[in-house]
Amino acid sequence: MKHAEALVSVRNASKRFGATQALEDVSVDFEVGRVHGLVGENGAGKSTLCKIVLGVHAPDGGSIRLEGSPLRLSSPAEGAALGLVGVAQELSLLPAMSVVDNVVLGTEEHWGPFVSERANRRRVETLIDEHGLEVPLDARAGSLSVADQQKVEILRALGRRSRLVVLDEPTARLASHEAAELLGTVRRLVERGVAVVYISHFLNEVLSVADTVTVMRDGRIVRTGPARLESHASLVEGMTGRHIGEVFPPKPPAPADDAPVVLRVDGLSATGAEFSDVSLQIRAGEILGLAGLVGAGRSEVAHAVYGSLAVASGSVEVCGHRLSGSVDDALANGVSLIPESRRDQGLMARRPVRDNTTLPYLRRFAGRLGIRAGREQEAASEACDDVGVRAESMLTPVAALSGGNQQKVLFARAVLGEPKLLIADEPTRGVDVGSKRAIYEALNRMARSGCAVLLVSSELEEVIGTCHRALVMRRGRIVAEHEGGDMTEASLLAAAFGPGDGTAEGRSQEPEAAAGEPR
Amino acid sequence: MMAQVLPAARRYGIAVVTVALFVLLAATTDGFLSQANFRNILDQQSALLIAASFATITMIAGGFDISAASVFVVAPLFALQVENATGNAGLALVVGVAVGLVVGAANGLVVTALKVNSFIATLATSFMVFGAGFLISDRSVLRASTDAYPAIARTRWWGITTGAWIAAGVVAVAWILLSRTRFGRQVYAVGGNAEAARLAGVHVARVKTIAFALAGTAAGLAGVVSSSRTLSALPSDDFSFVFGVIAAVVVGGTSIAGGEGAVWRTIAGAFFIALMINGFNLHQVDPIWQRVIQGAVILAAVSIDSWTQRRPT
Ligand SMILES: Nc1ncnc2c1ncn2[C@@H]1O[C@H](COP(=O)(O)OP(=O)(O)OP(=O)(O)O)[C@@H](O)[C@H]1O
Ligand SMILES: [Mg+2]
Numbered sequence: 001m002k003h004a005e006a007l008v009s010v011r012n013a014s015k016r017f018g019a020t021q022a023l024e025d026v027s028v029d030f031e032v033g034r035v036h037g038l039v040g041e042n043g044a045g046k047s048t049l050c051k052i053v054l055g056v057h058a059p060d061g062g063s064i065r066l067e068g069s070p071l072r073l074s075s076p077a078e079g080a081a082l083g084l085v086g087v088a089q090e091l092s093l094l095p096a097m098s099v100v101d102n103v104v105l106g107t108e109e110h111w112g113p114f115v116s117e118r119a120n121r122r123r124v125e126t127l128i129d130e131h132g133l134e135v136p137l138d139a140r141a142g143s144l145s146v147a148d149q150q151k152v153e154i155l156r157a158l159g160r161r162s163r164l165v166v167l168d169e170p171t172a173r174l175a176s177h178e179a180a181e182l183l184g185t186v187r188r189l190v191e192r193g194v195a196v197v198y199i200s201h202f203l204n205e206v207l208s209v210a211d212t213v214t215v216m217r218d219g220r221i222v223r224t225g226p227a228r229l230e231s232h233a234s235l236v237e238g239m240t241g242r243h244i245g246e247v248f249p250p251k252p253p254a255p256a257d258d259a260p261v262v263l264r265v266d267g268l269s270a271t272g273a274e275f276s277d278v279s280l281q282i283r284a285g286e287i288l289g290l291a292g293l294v295g296a297g298r299s300e301v302a303h304a305v306y307g308s309l310a311v312a313s314g315s316v317e318v319c320g321h322r323l324s325g326s327v328d329d330a331l332a333n334g335v336s337l338i339p340e341s342r343r344d345q346g347l348m349a350r351r352p353v354r355d356n357t358t359l360p361y362l363r364r365f366a367g368r369l370g371i372r373a374g375r376e377q378e379a380a381s382e383a384c385d386d387v388g389v390r391a392e393s394m395l396t397p398v399a400a401l402s403g404g405n406q407q408k409v410l411f412a413r414a415v416l417g418e419p420k421l422l423i424a425d426e427p428t429r430g431v432d433v434g435s436k437r438a439i440y441e442a443l444n445r446m447a448r449s450g451c452a453v454l455l456v457s458s459e460l461e462e463v464i465g466t467c468h469r470a471l472v473m474r475r476g477r478i479v480a481e482h483e484g485g486d487m488t489e490a491s492l493l494a495a496a497f498g499p500g501d502g503t504a505e506g507r508s509q510e511p512e513a514a515a516g517e518p519r
Numbered sequence: 520m521m522a523q524v525l526p527a528a529r530r531y532g533i534a535v536v537t538v539a540l541f542v543l544l545a546a547t548t549d550g551f552l553s554q555a556n557f558r559n560i561l562d563q564q565s566a567l568l569i570a571a572s573f574a575t576i577t578m579i580a581g582g583f584d585i586s587a588a589s590v591f592v593v594a595p596l597f598a599l600q601v602e603n604a605t606g607n608a609g610l611a612l613v614v615g616v617a618v619g620l621v622v623g624a625a626n627g628l629v630v631t632a633l634k635v636n637s638f639i640a641t642l643a644t645s646f647m648v649f650g651a652g653f654l655i656s657d658r659s660v661l662r663a664s665t666d667a668y669p670a671i672a673r674t675r676w677w678g679i680t681t682g683a684w685i686a687a688g689v690v691a692v693a694w695i696l697l698s699r700t701r702f703g704r705q706v707y708a709v710g711g712n713a714e715a716a717r718l719a720g721v722h723v724a725r726v727k728t729i730a731f732a733l734a735g736t737a738a739g740l741a742g743v744v745s746s747s748r749t750l751s752a753l754p755s756d757d758f759s760f761v762f763g764v765i766a767a768v769v770v771g772g773t774s775i776a777g778g779e780g781a782v783w784r785t786i787a788g789a790f791f792i793a794l795m796i797n798g799f800n801l802h803q804v805d806p807i808w809q810r811v812i813q814g815a816v817i818l819a820a821v822s823i824d825s826w827t828q829r830r831p832t
Binding site: 306308327328330331337339344345346347348349350351355358359360362363366369370371373413 | 695
């Protein structure tokens with residue numbers, strides 16, 4: 001490999017937030033025409049490292065150079081003007097504006113003071129063609145699925161004349177074939193001389209796309225080296241400092257045939273076309289996977305069961321009690337939901353971890369003089385410990401937690417609820433390998449204690465590794481059911497794409513080939 | 520060093536600044552450190568504190584309520600009509616507060632059920648309420664006809680007027696409500712992320728409506744206390760009261776965007792402004808210049824707040 005020149009060099013950078021040393025003496029080069037993979041546990045400092053390069057945070061110490069000359073950014077806008085752009089881990093689109101407007105935002109084609117709609121449109125169309133990221137141009141960004149929103153974010157970054165593109169967990173929200181396409185896009189980008197920083201918890205993805213990999217732990221760099229010298233196991237060991245066996249703990253025993261049915265859904269249909277005639281049952285202690293492509297209607301079913309989405313017909317019964325279709329009633333009957341988007345549907349970013357964890361269950365801590373602070377604190381920190389939330393204290397605002405730890409706060413909330421039925425919509429999105437295991441173990445513990453679990457997941461490996469049984473949805477209907485050994489990536493994917501879909505076969509192979517990691 | 524000091528300064532900045540101003544005035548200003556002066560400040564602030572402590576809650580819930588001025592003006596007109604007619608000051612108090620409750624609840628329902636922006640909705644109701652004030656008072660000043668009505672706010676207990684005691688009580692209730700109860704948590708949740716709150720089982724519309732209703736009630740009480748102190752009430756369409764309320768809330772550091780803030784902040788903000796005005800008066804600064812400086816200080820306070828929140832850390 002010939003020596004590539006460094007576009008951005010970080011030297012001895014450090015960054016502290018309160019008592020957290022997020023970065024300590026970090027030195028790294030991001031090179032022209034190379035994909036630089038960045039891996040590490042939640043809170044290792046990956047996002048922070050990129051944020052100091054992009055001008056979101058100023059480093060406390062150390063220096064950054066752009067092509068050899070010192071770089072001191074005071075805002076992300078300054079970074080963007082120099083061609084340093086990022087796709088943040090959390091989405092930041094303007095929901096009321098169209099896809100085109102979002103993509104060209106700040107770089108609109110114009111004629112004097114007038115925005116040229118047509119030129120903008122053409123530019124976005126070209127971008128989409130070039131990179132194969134299909135999104136409806138005129139849709140309002142807020143009305144798109146999370147996956148499509150992610151694509152718009154990526155298009156926005158690609159549309160700038162960027163020299164360094166930071167992708168912070170870009171595929172966490174994408175379906176497997178979309179992820180594969182994105183990896184292709186990344187390769188095309190670097191061929192054009194762009195430097196790419198690629199952060200992901202999908203280690204196989206990093207191994208297949210990156211030229212260079214940097215492993216981080218506790219704010220420090222463990223090592224930087226060529227990706228071809230690393231393996232899944234070596235990365236995990238570098239990240240965690242220990243050897244982790246399997247990602248998936250052994251499944252709890254499958255429920256007996258006479259185990260009581262906890263959830264019975266009968267002929268559920270949405271008011272729109274999101275899903276129709278969905279029927280399913282989950283027994284106590286059973287983990288049921290709901291697989292399918294993004295947009296197949298899985299999240300909508302989850303919301304309908306939880307009562308947060310109105311339905312046209314059908315019924316939901318929990319432990320023989322028919323739910324009235326309100327969130328209140330669901331909570332009162334022991335149903336918990338971990339929603340798909342932690343930022344939009346899950347967390348109050350500026351409120352403390354404690355408040356975010358206990359919000360639905362405050363009644364439990366009611367005393368004569370309001371909430372019993374001591375008890376609440378105790379319960380919250382117990383639940384957070386249970387799923388391995390790493391936070392300075394229970395009073396830290398969740399916004400100050402790393403992405404994966406924010407996700408774990410939502411899980412802690414569900415654990416606190418001691419539900420009879422847990423609906424988890426992509427619960428391990430953005431969570432590192434070690435903590436994933438902690439979450440799976442928490443899931444298993446809940447199942448062992450008799451909780452029924454509905455797991456909506458786009459990661460096939462996760463469905464296969466944790467569920468007793470899986471249903472596959474396609475275009476709003478349940479099209480297949482697989483159990484035990486019948487659950488294979490091939491069988492689930494085939495059902496998700498459906499027969500007669502000409503592209504299905506070709507595509508279904510692609511993720512494994514390109515991403516290496518079935519998702 | 521900075522890393523430790525800055526968050527603390529950010530969190531308690533307004534309290535620190537208020538105390539600093541107090542010390543400065545105590546050191547430099549004759550007549551500031553006197554019981555009479557403090558009593559005076561307390562009396563003058565009581566109505567504002569009553570309204571502002573609950574306005575804080577509305578603002579944290581993500582609402583922007585400017586109807587407090589109209590309620591403040593009109594509730595005592597209703598109260599005094601009742602007092603003049605029946606001679607019953609207790610009943611007058613209840614009626615005045617009830618007017619606030621009705622207006623506040625109506626605001627809440629319009630905002631949540633009709634989904635009208637709360638600034639616009641409360642601007643509209645303000646005009647209606649101001650109008651009702653002219654109607655009920657027949658466009659004239661109303662005066663208290665009994666000794667009991669002035670006694671509501673002017674009676675002294677341990678040297679402090681009942682008006683100030685009422686303010687202290689209302690502030691305490693708002694404080695506890697917001698920081699220690701389920702309702703308070705739900706207020707923060709609704710203002711911070713309404714969709715997340717809904718999915719966590721919070722009745723978003725109910726919480727907002729209650730917040731508006733409470734703010735209206737508090738504004739009604741503030742109006743009665745103020746008229747009891749001044750012995751009369753005058754119909755007008757003067758919005759200045761609510762600007763004082765919002766200034767106190769915002770200077771205290773409660774976020775206009777909702778989701779963040781605290782009652783203690785509003786108290787600090789109110790006293791900061793009150794001390795500043797008191798200092799001007801004692802130094803006999805021209806009232807016209809007072810306004811200019813006051814505006815500049817509010818702008819500075821809010822800018823510093825947003826600067827510390829936004830600058831890269
Ligand atoms: N704005 C902030 N204020 C306070 N602490 C912060 C802030 N941003 C990050 N941190 C802390 O710095 C550490 C590093 O966070 P960072 O977001 O860089 O982790 P990460 O490696 O990207 O993790 P993840 O994989 O979960 O996204 C964490 O302990 C986090 O809590
Ligand atoms: Mg991160």
